[in-house]
Amino acid sequence: MVLGMLGLGAAGVAAGPYLQRAVEQVTSRDPTGLADLLPGGGGFRYYSVVDSVPERRPEEYALTVDGLVERPVSHGFAALQAMEQTRIVHDVQCVTGWRVPAVPFEGVRLSRLLDAAGVRPEATAVRFTCFDGSYSESLTLEQARRDDVLVALRMQDGPIGHQHGGPVRLYVAPMYFYKSAKWLSGITLTSTVQPGYWENYGYDVDAWVGRSNGRDDAPTG
Numbered sequence: 001m002v003l004g005m006l007g008l009g010a011a012g013v014a015a016g017p018y019l020q021r022a023v024e025q026v027t028s029r030d031p032t033g034l035a036d037l038l039p040g041g042g043g044f045r046y047y048s049v050v051d052s053v054p055e056r057r058p059e060e061y062a063l064t065v066d067g068l069v070e071r072p073v074s075h076g077f078a079a080l081q082a083m084e085q086t087r088i089v090h091d092v093q094c095v096t097g098w099r100v101p102a103v104p105f106e107g108v109r110l111s112r113l114l115d116a117a118g119v120r121p122e123a124t125a126v127r128f129t130c131f132d133g134s135y136s137e138s139l140t141l142e143q144a145r146r147d148d149v150l151v152a153l154r155m156q157d158g159p160i161g162h163q164h165g166g167p168v169r170l171y172v173a174p175m176y177f178y179k180s181a182k183w184l185s186g187i188t189l190t191s192t193v194q195p196g197y198w199e200n201y202g203y204d205v206d207a208w209v210g211r212s213n214g215r216d217d218a219p220t221g
C-alpha cells in the first residue's frame with residue numbers, strides 16, 4: 001500500500017499526514033536516492049491537496065482582507081508590490097522531514113496588511129484561504145503580527161512559480177512549511193482560531209519548527 005503510493009508521488013499527501021509520514025520514511029531509506037528527486041526540484045517537493053489549481057496571472061490576482069476589520073479591502077498584485085518589501089532568508093522545513101537551507105522570500109509583512117485594514121478588538125486570530133478552493137491555514141493574531149510572517153511575492157530571488165503557490169503565498173518563517181499557504185487569496189480576521197486543512201487531520205496549530213508535532217529534536221535553523 002505504501003509502496004503503491006510512492007508511485008503516485010505527491011498525490012500521497014492527499015491521504016493524510018500519517019500516510020504522508022509513512023511515505024517519507026520509505027523514501028528516506030531509498031538507497032538510490034532517486035525518490036528524493038521526485039516530484040519537486042531543488043530539494044522542494046510540490047504539494048497540493050487538490051488535483052489541479054487554475055493558474056492566476058499577477059494582473060488577475062486579488063487578495064481580500066475581511067472579517068473583524070474596520071476597512072475590508074482587496075489588494076491587487078501591483079498594490080502589494082508598491083508596499084514596503086521585506087526579505088527573509090531562512091531554512092524551509094516540512095514536517096515530514098525534508099528541508100531546504102537558506103531560502104530567500106520577499107514580500108509584505110502581514111502585520112502591515114492587518115494594520116491597513118484596522119483589526120477590530122474582538123479579533124484574536126487570522127484565517128487564510130486559497131484559490132485552489134480547498135486549503136486553509138490559521139494563526140493567532142499575535143503570531144500573525146510577527147516580523148517574520150510575510151505575504152510573499154518572491155521566492156528564491158524570482159517570482160513565485162505556479163507550483164510553489166504563486167503569484168502570492170503566505171510565508172511563516174518560524175513554523176513548519178504547511179503553515180505557508182500557497183495560492184493565497186483571503187485573509188479573514190476571526191474571534192477564535194479556526195484550524196487549517198492539515199490541522200483538522202491532527203497537525204499542530206502552533207507549528208513552531210522543532211517545538212511541535214512531536215518533533216522537538218528537529219533543527220531550528
Ligand SMILES: Nc1nc2c(c(=O)[nH]1)N[C@H]1C(S)=C(S)[C@@H](COP(=O)(O)O)O[C@H]1N2
Nearest residue numbers: 045046047048049094135164177178181182
Ligand atoms: N494551498 C496549499 N498550500 C500549501 C499546501 C497545499 O497542499 N495547498 N501544502 C503545504 C505543505 S504541507 C507544504 S510542505 C508546503 C509545500 O510548498 P511547496 O509546494 O512550494 O514546496 O506548502 C504548504 N502550503
Ligand SMILES: [Mo]
Nearest residue numbers: 094095177178
Ligand atoms: Mo508539508
